[in-house]
Amino acid sequence: MPNISRRGLLQGTAAVGAVGAARPAGALDTAATSAPAGLPSKPMQKYIGTSTSRIDGVAKVSGAAKYAAEYSAPGLVFGFVVDSPITKGRVTRIDSSAALQVPGVYEVLTHENRPPLADDDKAWKDEVAPEKGSPYRPLFDDKVLFNRQPVAVVLAEDWDTARYAASLLNIAYDAEPNVTDLMAQEKDAYVVEKPEKPRGDAKAAYDASPVRHEAEYFIPTEHHNPMELYATTAVWEKDGKLTVYDKTQGVQNVQKYLASALKLKPDDVRVMSPYMGGGFGSGLRPQFQVVLAALGALKLKKPVRVVLTRAQMYALGYRPATIERLALGAEPDGALNSLTHEAIAVTSEFEEFSRNDTGWGGLLYRTPNSKFEHKLVALDVPTSSDMRAPGAATGVYALESAMDELAVALDMDPLELRLKTYSDRDQNEDVPYTSKALRDCYTRGAQAFGWSKRSAKPRSMRDGKELVGWGMATGVWEALQMPTAVRIALSADGDAEVSCATSDIGTGTYTIMAQVAADALGVPLEHVSVRLGDSTLPQSPVEGGSWMAASVCNAIVATASDVRGELLAMAKKIPGSPLADADADAVILTGGALALASDAGRSVPIADIMRNAKATRVVKEKTNAFDKLEDYAKNTHSAVFAEVKVDEQLGIVRVTRVVNAVAAGRILNLKTATSQIMGSVVWGIGMALHEETLYDHRFGRIMNANIAEYHVPVNADIYDIDVIFVDEPDALINPLGIKGLGEIGIVGVAAAVANAVYHATGRRVRDLPITLDKVHPAA
Ligand code: MOS
DSSP: OOOOOOHHHHHSSOOOEEEEEEEOOTHHHHHHHOOOOOOOOOOOSSSSOOOOOOHHHHHHHHHHSOOOOGOOOOOOOOEEEEOSSSSSSEEEEEEEEHHHHHHTTEEEEOOTOOOOOOOSSGGGTTSSSOSSOOOOOTTSSSOOTTTEEEEEEOOOOOOHHHHHHTTOEEEEEEEEEOOHHHHHHGGGGGOOOOOOOOOEEEHHHHHHHEEEEEEEEEEEEEEOOOOOOOEEEEOOOOOOEEEEOOOOOOOHHHHHHHHHHHTTOOOOEEOOOOOOOOTTTTSSSSSSHHHHHHHHHHHSSSSSSEOOOOOGGGOOOOBOOOEEEEEEEOOSSSSSEEEEEEEEEEEEESSSSOOOSHHHHHHOOOSSSSEEEEEEEEEEOOOOOOOOOHHHHHHHHHHHHHHHHHHHHOOHHHHHHHHHHHHHHEETTTTBBBBBHHHHHHHHHHHHHHHHGGOSSSOEEEETTTEEEEEEEEEHHHHHHOEEEOOOEEETTTEEEEOOHHHHHHHHSSHHHHHHHHHHOOGGGGGGGEEEEEETSSSOOOEEEEEEHHHHHHHHHHHHHHHHHHHHHHTSSSSOOOTTTOOGGGEEETTTEEEEEEEEEEEHHHHHHHHHHHHHHEEEEOOOOOOOOTTTTEEEEEEEEEEEEETTTTOOOEEEEEEEEEOBBSSSSSHHHHHHHHHHHHHHHHHHOOOOOETTTTEEESSSSSSTSOOOOGGGGOOOOEEEEOOOTTOOOOOOOOOTTTTTTGGGGHHHHHHHHHHHSSOOOOOOOHHHHHHHHOO
């Protein structure tokens, strides 16, 4: 199984990101297809680039779209998860007798009576599991590794009975002392292997710099809080096979994981997830409810549904609390001499999760000396996980706050400092970018925002009782691609079915797949149906890392090219064929016919080609081909401008305007792309002002495990958000020039807001979220 963890990617060769240092031949080498010699000719562009509405929109808003907890089967059993109130220790006794006497209760599943589970750590490594450590195994044994860990599942004929019976369980624990506080354990931080290459002597250059800024920033633990609860309906089939409807960002990842963890034959497990009510990274790894539902189904030989409570979802992954330390040394004209970035983040005691927080500054900004260090602190918590732009959302928040502080120290406009230190090459690797239109992001974003009217001094702009602040920041993310296969079945009447085991996690994947297929096959959009979210479909990685649009859409074009090739071969056999001597790359599919690109008059309708060949459809399957482009950096960029208004007496902060100008290669669908960035900006505002998971470290328990007390922005918190896409043609990265959009939109937003708060109030808040108690004049 190829390891496609992002860390692996950063070090590997297939989709090397911004900061790859060592580049050994990665596991992906075998999976990637041949170099893109003979790339398919570009499709017509009738739908690509347009604001096509979601093809699944009606199904979603009308309730026709089914989610994991909405599937049923005769005799459906409901499972209620019982979770641990202790944070570390052992379960010493589970007395289920009272629960089992409740009418309608079938079973209480515990580590003592569960069906067999694999012993071997490797059997539990899903495709995005951290390389180091032992994944958590639900109901495996009596050990408790984190608070709210599941210790039993009550299986009953309805939900209320299961929940009531769960309250009758008598469970005894042997608790050990727990540690969950990053700040208190910082002394135990250890350095993780990191791909970022230092250069020069950052310390000496910093010490010798006439203008310096050094500070520590902090991002608290944040949870994904997707709207849809984590849920699985596991259907036990008569022949012992499992059909599993799961909430996940990767059906084949879950299918392989379940089969190996539950010691089943891979072919006996089918996983489906056609719709998902928000993932943001929380569904990249298989979550424990899928194991619990499958165990229940195997135990009872019945269909079992398990839905987690909102509180139980706080025992899944999360964005790790992170301390970030920046040191910047500069000349009075703003030229950087030195950039040092250290991060200390949370992981679990049993797995080592880390992402690239520290490499972004050395990539972005021109400086002869740089040094990076990523450290981890292992705590008694679940393993931290990917959450929208993992590493960058946090690391770039700190970097861009520090750049703003350096600009203040230099008495220089912060945008001017970014331009002064701008680099057309990846500074870490000293390689060019496949494309980098960040300069245009700065220019167009500043223009749309009216940045030139900013008065430099803090507290110098107001609107009635409110202080007004303007801040900006840079965003950067990776443009990744993964091996992904697509099958196209084109019928004689011009209907096309496009299928791939990818997911649509709400990003618009269904729609962009249909747009690209319609253009590549020359058929109307309404003639294209898209199938995804089923593990039996052609191979796909998890949908994440912003890699899916580029991966699956280029696979569609490559597959459509094969469809066209076969149609041409068939067309040549037609007596007197106008395409008898046409080359494969001289023909296109357009208007339901195969035609010469240079002379649309020489064409044959698809229906005629198939009739002559006595075929009803042409079916092709192919994996995307992409050049690894090892001598290039592949990134998306953005420039974020934010306006805040701060109540001078109360310290209440409102983000009244955000302009996010994004360079992300070809935009496939202006409408869904704008929605992606807008949603990301809302998240960035939440990160800046609201989001914080609060622990009672004495007990290791989260105190605000609900979306009433875990604050996220609501409509009343959101004002104007202006999304701009700058032109960024990229002929190198892939045939369609796609870079991906899922994550770039959040990067830089929190820093832009924090910088605006400083500009408004003169107060620099370095620990997120910027709540009113930190801004209040009395604070
Ligand atoms: Mo995203 S954090 O790769 O779902």
